[in-house]
Amino acid sequence: MKRFWTDATVTGGPEAWGVALDGRPLRTPARAVLTVPTEALAAGIAAEWNAQGAEVDPRQLPLTGFANAAIDRVAPEAAAFARRLAAYAESELIAYRADGPASLLAAQAAAWDPWVEWLARRYDVALTLTSGVMHVAQPAATLARIGTAFAAFTPFQLAPLDPIVTITGSAVLALAVAEGALEAEAAYDIAHVDARWQEEQWGRDPLAEKAEATRRADLAAAVTFLRLLAA
Secondary structure: OEOOOOOEEEEEOOOOEEEEEOOEEOEOOOOOEOEEOOHHHHHHHHHHHHOOOOEOOHHHOHHHHHHHHHHHHHHHHHHHHHHHHHHHHHHOHHHEEOOOOHHHHHHHHHHHHHHHHHHHHHHOOOOOOEEOOOOOOOOHHHHHHHHHHHHOOOHHHHHHHHHHHHHHOOHHHHHHHHOOOOOHHHHHHHHOHHHHHHHHHHOOOHHHHHHHHHHHHHHHHHHHHHHHHHO
């Protein structure tokens, strides 16, 4: 659609902030008034709308998209949404190590072992590590603790955690991001250490590079949303 407003401004407060386009409240696709928990997040959303050109590009409104998702899709079924994300721990990326060669095993250990240790320190639970692709069951206590952690997130946290979990393939890395222990670029690199190793052996694929840039941008936007929630 074409731009139909002149100025996007922050409205409301102190705990429910909104955005107005020329004085009219911004609404979600389900027609709910878009309100968010922090002024910083509302300001970020307003900045997205002010940065639009003559035609609106939804791809340049990621913060708005996460807020819409939190209100329209996540909030009505937050518990189920949290369980779906926590379920990634059942096949947790950083628990599955390669059979070889030694250089790949070393790269995985360097990238992933610190976050296995972080999980143990932060949540007092362990991951069962394995080699190859055959499924290994994680301890029930570990799955329960991770499930409890995701259940404690609000809909506004769960909405951006969805792409973080799916892009990294890791519930543990997503928890580390949510708690501020890990930033977007590092999370992506840690989750894709196998791809980096493959590129070192065979070189980069231009098509794969383009897809990676999109995933990195999506992950960065999700982390920005989380940080603005905490601001």
